[in-house]
Amino acid sequence: MSSMIVPLNDLGRYTALKSVHLAAEATKVLESGHYVLGNHVSSFERAFAEYCGVNHCIGVANGTDALELALRGCGIEAGDGVLVCANAAMYATTAVLAIGAIPVFADIDAHGLMTTATLTAAIANANVPLRAVVVTHLYGRLASMSQIMETARTNNLRVVEDCAQAHGARTPEGRVAGSWGDAAAFSFYPTKNLGAIGDAGAVLSNDDEVEMRVRQLRQYGWTRKYHNAIAGGRNSRLDELQAAFLSTLLPDLDSRNDRRRGIAREYSSRIVHSAIKVPMAIDCSFVAHLYVVHTAGRSSLASHLAESGIATDVHYPTPDYRQPVFGTRFAEVSLPMTEMACAQALTLPCFPELTDQECEMVIDACNTWEPA
Ligand SMILES: *Cc1c(COP(=O)(O)O)cnc(C)c1O
8 A cells, every 4th residue: 555544744634623713813914904023923922921831932933043042042152062962853953053153962861852961971071161051852752851950050051942842741740841941942833732824933931131132133133123232133023923823723732732642642552562662651741742663673664654554754863963964073973872763763643633543553553563
């Protein structure tokens, strides 16, 4: 069978359910005569800050800009060392490079996350002055933020959380992703747990100074209209349409995260193949943005699933420090857990509108795989 029947994701299923509401929001924006950084943006900023339990939210154009502006807002400049993990798709590294800062790579744990141990090891090995760390809550799983904050403070590092995959992930006590760091970056790219109908992003911060700087940086670096007093500015504004859509979709975030977790729980309890390692601890600290298993037989499993009509993908295949853009710049960097994850990770379909029947097909197909 060559045509896929279970998609990795299908955004149209959710949009179809919301189309009446989205169209009504679009009409309001059209009639308002105000299309960029207006009332819809301010009201989404307030709603999302409140949802995350953080003082300030600044809407920006996308998640990568959010990372860059968050770092700049924290005072990171060209030449500063910034610790990042290398097992995503260059997001944090791209933001660091855009500033002219220097990425310093830390390894990960079995969940794909930075820990105090991997952070401490990276700090010990670094040969540039370190100013900040970007902590990525990869796949929608909260990193151990209170411990990481302690290590970061001890080493005088500013902390930016990358929450682009972790909207609404929280501790059992209810503390939400994005509320620990000096700043946090969110993407609302359509596939994210809270997604716009186009590109959008935000920076969150409890720090008034970071907030002010990011508001200035997102609009040319104006400290007031037509007055540029700070460096590093650009145009990275959020538009009214996307903000209106996001405000309409935000109230669904928790229930859709619950559904994602429900699928993940089914998979993790019922995929019982000895050669497939499934993620454990499916609780409120995990919002199942991506459901990623690990296996030494990745290409064989992916082919078997494809033959069963199930789409898969690899998040992510190449460590940042091995990307061709770097040539031999990081040739001496080698992080064993990162490299194992890049070699073994395979993403299964997991999105809120996946049906129970599709979920069963995925479980059956995994359990009937015969590794080559
Ligand atoms: C998607 C993503 C980003 C980048 O967001 P864009 O809006 O695509 O720029 C950054 N970090 C992570 C972890 C992401 O998943």
